[in-house]
Amino acid sequence: MSQKLKDQSLSSEVQAAALGARVATGPHVTTSDLSDFDERIQRTLSAAWEKKALDLTVLDLRDIASFTDFFVIATGTNRRQVQAISDEVVDQLKRSGTRAARVEGYQTAEWILVDYGDFVVHVFDEKARRFYDLERLWREAKRIDVAPFGSEISNLKSEISDRKSESSDRPERNGPRSLTDL
Numbered sequence: 001m002s003q004k005l006k007d008q009s010l011s012s013e014v015q016a017a018a019l020g021a022r023v024a025t026g027p028h029v030t031t032s033d034l035s036d037f038d039e040r041i042q043r044t045l046s047a048a049w050e051k052k053a054l055d056l057t058v059l060d061l062r063d064i065a066s067f068t069d070f071f072v073i074a075t076g077t078n079r080r081q082v083q084a085i086s087d088e089v090v091d092q093l094k095r096s097g098t099r100a101a102r103v104e105g106y107q108t109a110e111w112i113l114v115d116y117g118d119f120v121v122h123v124f125d126e127k128a129r130r131f132y133d134l135e136r137l138w139r140e141a142k143r144i145d146v147a148p149f150g151s152e153i154s155n156l157k158s159e160i161s162d163r164k165s166e167s168s169d170r171p172e173r174n175g176p177r178s179l180t181d182l
Contacts, residue, residue: 047088060142070119079109
């Protein structure tokens with residue numbers, strides 16, 4: 001089959017994926033409101049945040065998969081952080097009475113999978129997250145990017161800028177500013 005014919009037969013999504021581009025086809029939401037989630041998923045997200053996980057995402061697979069309801073996806077910046085995120089999730093859920101059915105990939109810590117039956121936690125290092133790109137693979141799922149500190153960060157930034165403008169509005173003090181000015 002000629003290359004031109006192959007290109008014509010491929011959908012735009014497949015062509016974009018072949019070029020390494022991300023195509024958002026399913027519903028995509030960003031939220032900091034965790035009240036819509038099951039308590040165990042809330043605990044999972046909280047545990048991941050405590051260990052400074054990046055790019056927290058929940059994929060709702062209920063309409064498209066029969067083996068689980070949700071994927072919780074998190075990223076760590078190095079092997080130790082990936083393991084720490086996984087450990088914290090397992091510990092917090094165990095304390096609340098929920099034990100993992102199995103944990104895979106802990107030793108290599110590129111991709112740790114923690115299976116709880118009706119939801120699966122995936123903790124990736126940055127390179128593995130880009131490579132496996134579960135969000136693209138499961139693009140038909142409802143995707144919820146969890147941004148817990150978005151509003152707090154913007155409030156903090158505005159507070160800092162307010163303080164800077166207040167300090168620049170103050171009249172200059174007469175006299176020494178430090179001991180070296182004496």
